Amino acid sequence: MNTTTITVNGMTCGCCSTKVSAAVESVPGISGAEVDLDASTVTATGNDVDEAAVRTAIASAGYKPA
Numbered sequence: 417m418n419t420t421t422i423t424v425n426g427m428t429c430g431c432c433s434t435k436v437s438a439a440v441e442s443v444p445g446i447s448g449a450e451v452d453l454d455a456s457t458v459t460a461t462g463n464d465v466d467e468a469a470v471r472t473a474i475a476s477a478g479y480k481p482a
């Protein structure tokens with residue numbers, strides 16, 4: 417298992433964290449995503465974490481990976 421934590425700008429509430437975690441979990445190879453709203457981060461876990469693909473998924477959901 418690999419884990420990567422990415423800073424995400426633009427998340428303000430629970431619906432944002434739901435959208436971002438769903439977007440990250442939709443990326444192949446990702447088995448889980450945990451958003452920390454206070455820290456403005458998402459931590460993705462999976463057997464094969466493609467950080468570029470995770471960033472693309474976050475951007476597609478309307479948020480800005482830092």
Ligand SMILES: [Cu+2]
Nearest residue numbers: 428429431432
């Ligand atoms: Cu929101």
